[in-house]
Amino acid sequence: MNIKLRLTILNFLELFVFGAWLISLGGYLGGQLHFEGIQIGKIFTTLGIASLVMPGIVGIIADKYLNAQKLLGILHIIGAGFMFFLAQTKDFDTFFWMMLGYLTVYMPTLGLVNTVSYSILTSNKLDIIKVFPKIRVWGTIGFIVAEVAVGTLGWAQNNMQFYFAMGISLLMGIYAFTIPNVPLSKSENKSLIQRLGLDAFVLFKEYKMAVFFIFATLLGVVLQISNAWASEFLRSFTADYPNSFAVTNSNTIIALSQVSETLFILTIPFFLKRFGIKTVMIMSMLAWFLRFGLFGVAAPEGIGLGYLIMSMVVYGAAFDFFNISGSLFIETETDSKYRGSAQGLFVLLTNGVGAVLGGMGSGFVVQHFTTETGRDWLSIWLVFAAYALILAIVFRLIFKYKHNPEVIKEIKH
Incomplete structure (x- = not known):
């Protein structure tokens, strides 16, 4: 398969997972779970908390200890597990910690996908400036398709959105292992x-x-x-x-x-x-x-x-x-x-x-x-x-x- 097509699928799946639940989450929390305003706000702070340190830590791991595409796959498979439990969670405290756990492994993958794409494009002697934007736009398209699919299927107000995200996250995790190897960095320090x-x-x-x-x-x-x-x-x-x-x-x-x-x-x-x-x-x-x-x-x-x-x-x-x-x-x-x-x-x-x-x-x-x-x-x-x-x-x-x-x-x- 053409390497640009393979990376396009990778970027599409990456943000498809995000779009499957992010936009509809607030309505689900307020409607199905009857969480209060402050509780919904606290759930959404997990996005910020997970973004504070984890991307940096995962970046170091990908540079020095584990190939980026493999780490990407592992994180998405773990994320699928968190999504399974989120679909079954009804009380606020458990939901908060499950969501924080999920985002702790998902948020770093946003940067990892870029790292994998840049490395593979470079190794194939392709111009990143010209090629990558055309690949990355399919990530946004993936987000939109997932968002619309969840709404059209009637899952925006129930826990099926998490099972849906779980399935795509598992698929993304497996697919990441088929991506060409990204070598560990020898100069990054x-x-x-x-x-x-x-x-x-x-x-x-x-x-x-x-x-x-x-x-x-x-x-x-x-x-x-x-x-x-x-x-x-x-x-x-x-x-x-x-x-x-x-x-x-x-x-x-x-x-x-x-x-x-x-x-x-x-x-x-x-x-x-x-x-x-x-x-x-x-x-x-x-x-x-x-x-x-x-x-x-x-x-x-x-x-x-x-x-x-x-x-x-x-x-x-x-x-x-x-x-x-x-x-x-x-x-x-x-x-x-x-x-x-x-x-x-x-x-x-x-x-x-x-x-x-x-x-x-x-x-x-x-x-x-x-x-x-x-x-x-x-x-x-x-x-x-x-x-x-x-x-x-x-x-x-x-x-x-x-x-x-x-x-x-x-x-x-």
Whole structure:
């Protein structure tokens, strides 16, 4: 089989597993298991907790002790076991620890898939810059297909989503062992501190970088809000709109967010060259403001459905414009000595610290606006929208950066 096709399947399966449960989890926890807002928020903090240290540890293991493709397979097989127990777990404490255990083995695989792909493409003398993006986009497609499949099959509100993820994770684990061998690194000698990007904290001495990293953390909060509550929000319309497509096929509606994400990636070169990194980052924050604000006035039918779809469309700009332009900002503004560590710190702060804060903080907000008669979703989304708007205003005022179009002549994804 063609090596590019084999890696395409690998990337497709990797994110298919994630899409099978991530988006529908919030609705399942609130509906089937009747967890409270704070409890749902705590479950979603496991994404951040697992992202803090484990990717760095697993990276060292893959470099020095166990071939990356084999480690990838082992982690997915273990993950399948956790999914089996998650499908049968009903109480909060057990579910929390089972989910943390699962994400401890899954989150590092996101980086391992890239490592395996890069190594094999290089060994086959293929241009990573040209070839890998076409392979990686199938990961996003896999996420979307899984998300829609779970919703279409009626599994978004029950534990079948975990059995489904378990089966695909087991398949992914077995398939990883068939991938060509990735040799152990003989030159890589980074410590765990370096892998986590902690040595890049020296960059906080510079005002511009300190502000950037602080806001990277604060933007990590809003992504977790979107992951945790979009599905639960649409489930809340069940009583008033039981036959609405947006309610019965909530995963399909939410999948428009990922479709938008793939499209907005293509616009980033134009926006960065025309407006500069600072403005594009502010656009991201304003897009988050619109995402949450539109949720506040959305409904499954009528004009409210239009607002709901618009909220999915702006997600692409909200997610891509900060994550990709932020990574590029680090690439162009940091000394080469700290560049790799700074990229690691960026991921740690957004996907780790920001995710933990987002899970906990959003849980408290939702719980505050929850009464015996239900949740006041308008107030909840307006709070989240106000948070994003305040970030945009403050960032505009205190982040000092002058756009130089010559810095970015061409952006390759």
